[in-house]
Amino acid sequence: MGGGIVYGTGIYDDWRDTRALDDACRGLVDAGEVQKALGADRVTGKDTGGAGCRAYDPGDTKVSLTISVQRGQDAESIRLDTDEILAHDPAEMLVPVGRGWPALVSAGSGTDAYATAFLPCGKGADDDLVLSLTATRAPSTGSVQEQRDGMTVLVTRALKQAAAQKKCALPHTDTVHSAPSGAFEQLKKAGAATGTCKGINTYGYEAEADTAAPVEQCLLANAAGTPTFRLAAYYGPYINAPRRNPWRNPYDYVGASGANDGKSWTTASCPTGTALYTLEPLASHATASASERQALVTFAAQSAKRHGCSAPKKL
Numbered sequence: 001m002g003g004g005i006v007y008g009t010g011i012y013d014d015w016r017d018t019r020a021l022d023d024a025c026r027g028l029v030d031a032g033e034v035q036k037a038l039g040a041d042r043v044t045g046k047d048t049g050g051a052g053c054r055a056y057d058p059g060d061t062k063v064s065l066t067i068s069v070q071r072g073q074d075a076e077s078i079r080l081d082t083d084e085i086l087a088h089d090p091a092e093m094l095v096p097v098g099r100g101w102p103a104l105v106s107a108g109s110g111t112d113a114y115a116t117a118f119l120p121c122g123k124g125a126d127d128d129l130v131l132s133l134t135a136t137r138a139p140s141t142g143s144v145q146e147q148r149d150g151m152t153v154l155v156t157r158a159l160k161q162a163a164a165q166k167k168c169a170l171p172h173t174d175t176v177h178s179a180p181s182g183a184f185e186q187l188k189k190a191g192a193a194t195g196t197c198k199g200i201n202t203y204g205y206e207a208e209a210d211t212a213a214p215v216e217q218c219l220l221a222n223a224a225g226t227p228t229f230r231l232a233a234y235y236g237p238y239i240n241a242p243r244r245n246p247w248r249n250p251y252d253y254v255g256a257s258g259a260n261d262g263k264s265w266t267t268a269s270c271p272t273g274t275a276l277y278t279l280e281p282l283a284s285h286a287t288a289s290a291s292e293r294q295a296l297v298t299f300a301a302q303s304a305k306r307h308g309c310s311a312p313k314k315l
Contacts (some may be wrong), residue, residue, distance in 0.1 A: 014041070017058065021045030025053040026165065028067055028158040037150030038063045039138030052163075061138060065154065068132045069162045073273070075130035077116070083133075083165050084114040085215065085241040086228055088282050090184035090205055091144055096213035099179050100173040103131075103159055104215055105151040107144040111137045115155035118214040118236045120272055121168035126255050128272075129168050130237055131159050148179040171212065176239050183207040184217075187225045193218075196231075198302060200295045211306045214238050214272075218299055219282075220292060229292055230280045233303040239276040253278065257313040262286050266300050270309035277303065279311055 018031050024045030034043045040057040048054050051069035068077045078085070084106060087093050094104040094116070103117035112135065119129040133155055141147060156176055163170040184205040188197060197206035197218040205219040205227065214236050220229040234241065242255050249261045253276060257266040262281040266276050277300035279288055293315060300312040 017042055017044040020021075021055055023047070025055060025067060026163045028053065028069070029055055029065065029154060030157060031055075033150075033153050033157065034065055037137070037141075037147075037154055038135060039064060039141035062136055063138050065133060065135045067158055068130075069123075069158075069166075070130045071127060071166075071228060072130070073125035073128065073237050075237050076239060077130060077132035078237050079244050081114060081116065081132055081134070082241045082245050084108075085116070085238060086245060088219075088227070090219065090227070093184050093207075093217055093219075094215050095148060095179050095183040095207055096210035097156060097176055098208065098210055098212075099176050100171055101156055101159070101176065101211050102154045102171070102212045102214055103152075104213060105148050105155060105179050107147040107151075108137075109136070111139060111141075113137060113147055113151050115151040116214075117155055117159045118238065118272075119159065119163055119168050119170065120227065120236070121163075121166065122165075125273055128236060129159075129162060129166055130185060131155065131162055133158065142151075145179070145181055149177065152176055152179045180208050183203070185218060187221060189193075191256075196299070196303070199298045200231075202291060202295060209302070209306060216303050227282050228286065229288065229295075230278075230282060231299045232278050232280070233297060233307075234276045235270060235307060236272045239274065242276065242278055242280075255315050259288075259315065261294075262288060264288055264296050266296065266312040266315055268300070268304040268309040268312040270304070270307055271306075275304065275307065275309055275312075 024047040040063045056064035097103040105115040115133040116237040117131040195206040195208045203221040216233040218231040219227040264279040279296040
């Protein structure tokens with residue numbers, strides 16, 4: 001009788017799902033938070049080997065969340081998620097979580113979303129922790145901001161748990177329930193930027209400047225608001241995203257600084273290793289002007305200073 005009630009009310013299914021998720025993901029995620037972020041009525045888990053897992057709806061939907069915890073400067077997830085890290089669409093670009101968290105989230109395109117985090121750990125780059133989350137959500141799971149908020153909750157919990165499991169020291173952080181709002185949404189006039197585009201003498205779209213963010217970005221734009229060039233700063237293992245991009249020219253990002261095929265770049269020495277700063281055109285065959293190359297100089301100098309790096313190399 002009692003067992004029938006349990007089965008009939010779905011309590012047993014909930015218990016089984018939660019246990020499977022806990023066993024597979026070892027506390028990296030919370031069932032309720034996954035359900036809310038993905039728009040799922042149920043969620044269970046599966047071990048994917050190594051330090052990864054998959055949380056998914058056991059029903060007929062394709063809703064799922066894949067988590068990867070890797071170590072080292074050449075983490076495979078950086079190569080696999082290059083398209084997300086190098087996104088050009090303002091709605092898909094990575095937004096720093098803030099409040100001391102070395103993590104970033106995107107709203108993604110349609111039902112897809114991505115989040116990543118980097119935590120220096122151990123005696124060298126081979127011990128550093130790299131976390132990635134890729135999600136397929138149910139349709140209509142909220143606004144762009146609500147989608148970023150959901151991924152923020154997931155990636156910060158996962159990073160906290162992974163740091164504890166791998167015995168990595170997490171810097172002081174505050175609990176966050178949302179990502180900073182307004183990133184890459186408002187067109188800033190020349191001289192009006194206060195975040196990642198600060199000091200740049202052109203129109204642009206920006207996010208909040210963040211000393212903990214392992215990727216920082218600024219979109220240059222024309223007076224009509226059309227993005228023209230993408231400025232980016234990469235720290236730790238993320239320097240491998242543009243350098244391993246299969247669509248790049250083999251001469252891009254070679255050496256301490258340079259220019260090639262419309263792109264310009266420079267580097268700096270940082271506590272986490274060499275940082276890479278890039279200027280990339282968003283239209284094919286676009287050529288950077290002196291003003292746009294100066295924007296890279298300004299952007300790189302400010303980001304390097306925030307992250308405790310040396311002055312970037314001269315272009």
